[in-house]
Amino acid sequence: xxxxxxxxxxxxxxxxxxxxxxxxxxxxxxxxxxxxxxxxxxxxxxxxxxxxxxxxxxxxxxxxxxxxxxxxxxxxxxxxxxxxxxxxxxxxxxxxxxxxxxxxxxxxxxxxxxxxxxxxxxxxxxxxxxxxxxxxxxxxxxxxxxxxxxxxxxxxxxxxxxxxxxxxxxxxxxxxxxxxxxxxxxxxxxxxxxxxxxxxxxxxxxxxxxxxxxxxxxxxxxxxxxxxxxxxxxxxxxxxxxxxxxxxxxxxxxxxxxxxxxxxxxxxxxxxxx
Amino acid sequence: xxxxxxxxxxxxxxxxxxxxxxxxxxxxxxxxxxxxxxxxxxxxxxxxxxxxxxxxxxxxxxxxxxxxxxxxxxxxxxxxxxxxxxxxxxxxxxxxxxxxxxxxxxxxxxxxxxxxxxxxxxxxxxxxxxxxxxxxxxxxxxxxxxxxxxxxxxxxxxxxxxxxxxxxxxxxxxxxxxxxxxxxxxxxxxxxxxxxxxxxxxxxxxxxxxxxxxxxxxxxxxxxxxxxxxxxxxxxxxxxxxxxxxxxxxxxxxxxxxxxxxxxxxxxxxxxxx
Numbered sequence: 060x061x062x063x064x065x066x067x068x069x070x071x072x073x074x075x076x077x078x079x080x081x082x083x084x085x086x087x088x089x090x091x092x093x094x095x096x097x098x099x100x101x102x103x104x105x106x107x108x109x110x111x112x113x114x115x116x117x118x119x120x121x122x123x124x125x126x127x128x129x130x131x132x133x134x135x136x137x138x139x140x141x142x143x144x145x146x147x148x149x150x151x152x153x154x155x156x157x158x159x160x161x162x163x164x165x166x167x168x169x170x171x172x173x174x175x176x177x178x179x180x181x182x183x184x185x186x187x188x189x190x191x192x193x194x195x196x197x198x199x200x201x202x203x204x205x206x207x208x209x210x211x212x213x214x215x216x217x218x219x220x221x222x223x224x225x226x227x228x229x230x231x232x233x234x235x236x237x238x239x240x241x242x243x244x245x246x247x248x249x250x251x252x253x254x255x256x257x258x259x260x261x262x263x264x265x266x267x268x269x270x271x272x273x274x275x276x277x278x279x280x281x282x283x284x285x286x287x288x289x290x291x292x293x294x295x296x297x298x299x300x301x302x303x304x305x306x307x308x309x310x311x312x313x314x315x316x317x318x319x320x321x322x323x324x325x326x327x328x329x330x331x332x333x
Numbered sequence: 334x335x336x337x338x339x340x341x342x343x344x345x346x347x348x349x350x351x352x353x354x355x356x357x358x359x360x361x362x363x364x365x366x367x368x369x370x371x372x373x374x375x376x377x378x379x380x381x382x383x384x385x386x387x388x389x390x391x392x393x394x395x396x397x398x399x400x401x402x403x404x405x406x407x408x409x410x411x412x413x414x415x416x417x418x419x420x421x422x423x424x425x426x427x428x429x430x431x432x433x434x435x436x437x438x439x440x441x442x443x444x445x446x447x448x449x450x451x452x453x454x455x456x457x458x459x460x461x462x463x464x465x466x467x468x469x470x471x472x473x474x475x476x477x478x479x480x481x482x483x484x485x486x487x488x489x490x491x492x493x494x495x496x497x498x499x500x501x502x503x504x505x506x507x508x509x510x511x512x513x514x515x516x517x518x519x520x521x522x523x524x525x526x527x528x529x530x531x532x533x534x535x536x537x538x539x540x541x542x543x544x545x546x547x548x549x550x551x552x553x554x555x556x557x558x559x560x561x562x563x564x565x566x567x568x569x570x571x572x573x574x575x576x577x578x579x580x581x582x583x584x585x586x587x588x589x590x591x592x593x594x595x596x597x598x599x600x601x602x603x604x605x606x607x
Contacts, residue, residue, distance in 0.1 A: 122421050122437045147398055147435070163548075165596070172574060176571075178505070178569070179569065298555070299555070
């Protein structure tokens with residue numbers, strides 16, 4: 060079983076699902092939010108499926124209440140509506156009696172809701188993966204605290220990797236390639252994790268500190284084909300110690316498979332602290 | 334009292350808030366989702382404030398379960414976390430025993446989290462409001478069913494108003510001006526409503542039918558100055574009977590005050606039905 064499939068394995072019964080967060084998914088002192096969203100999306104989807112609804116989380120929104128640590132977690136799904144094409148659910152993820160994440164989501168059949176493609180954002184031109192810079196080559200004082208770097212093969216376009224040498228572009232954009240390090244192919248289950256697995260776009264503004272997520276919403280638009288994914292993060296509005304971070308992921312056929320937006324804190328050198 | 338303030342007046346007690354949806358906020362056979370989000374955001378914010386937290390909904394996500402009709406509604410807020418700068422809440426809005434909307438939100442003090450402006454999306458150049466086209470001049474068979482048009486003074490840039498003459502630009506963009514028709518000035522309470530008050534961006538793709546919202550998330554970035562607001566809606570990814578609709582609102586000082594993204598259904602002429 061792949062590292063990711065182990066990490067999102069759900070036990071327990073229908074009303075109270077259980078999982079175990081592994082140390083390998085730490086970013087600094089907290090478990091990666093993307094992994095928590097993948098767990099929550101899975102718990103919502105399986106609860107809807109058990110109630111007769113669809114099989115994929117088409118949309119999800121996550122609000123983070125407290126930092127998750129390695130160890131057991133409990134997930135309490137709630138089916139809010141079961142529809143012919145679209146269903147709605149919520150889920151609470153907690154640990155040691157403390158709620159960590161609250162989510163809402165829309166569940167449907169992504170296989171039936173991804174074609175035809177009438178228009179889509181073109182995939183960015185990127186140097187080949189072997190011409191891009193693995194995250195593991197980043198500043199050692201950062202890399203050593205980010206255990207998830209070993210779970211993922213994430214490579215930055217050199218044009219947006221300047222932050223690693225103290226020369227961020229200042230454009231507010233990071234782009235590159237991403238896939239699981241152990242070769243597991245991407246699927247709809249993995250996309251909520253992969254949307255939140257690249258470095259914060261704030262790095263390209265020269266802000267290397269932690270960027271706490273306030274709200275994260277993602278949309279899945281197609282089941283990804285096997286192979287490398289392209290990923291682009293951008294930000295446009297930075298004010299009051301907050302910024303929006305937009306992420307788009309394309310599969311190996313250049314299809315947009317997922318997009319997300321989060322509101323996050325940023326500690327601008329001259330600005331207030333979020 | 335302004336029409337909007339009447340519409341978002343909350344009664345009841347702390348655990349069960351009440352409101353009355355007026356016919357003037359109908360779009361076709363359902364109450365405008367923006368008004369429902371403004372009610373939900375207010376209920377969450379007041380619950381957080383009562384618990385010692387902030388005063389504005391900085392971020393909110395809404396999932397629509399069933400169409401709301403004119404008449405009484407009940408709102409059940411739940412405070413999930415009260416923090417020094419940021420708090421988190423949820424709310425359920427129901428009517429006649431049926432849940433209509435479920436929301437989550439982050440509450441803080443927008444006055445303390447909007448400065449400085451490090452970077453932001455420039456406001457679009459627009460003809461003056463008196464050179465733009467009021468929505469009330471749209472196709473009569475559409476306008477007559479949209480009661481909310483009388484609550485708002487919304488005017489389209491002629492360059493994006495071609496849909497009214499059967500000549501949509503096909504670019505996937507609508508832009509123009511918006512304010513309340515009775516002169517009420519915009520504020521943080523009104524922004525969740527105004528983010529969902531313009532015509533669907535699908536109109537500019539030649540699709541004039543109903544565009545049901547699947548998920549809607551908004552971020553408030555500053556308290557708006559008095560006067561006209563500029564608004565721009567765009568879409569980039571249209572596939573499988575779904576599209577994302579992004580909205581940005583600027584105040585009269587050209588400040589970005591709010592942005593949102595929704596996933597919505599669209600009935601493309603040659604595509605599947607959402």
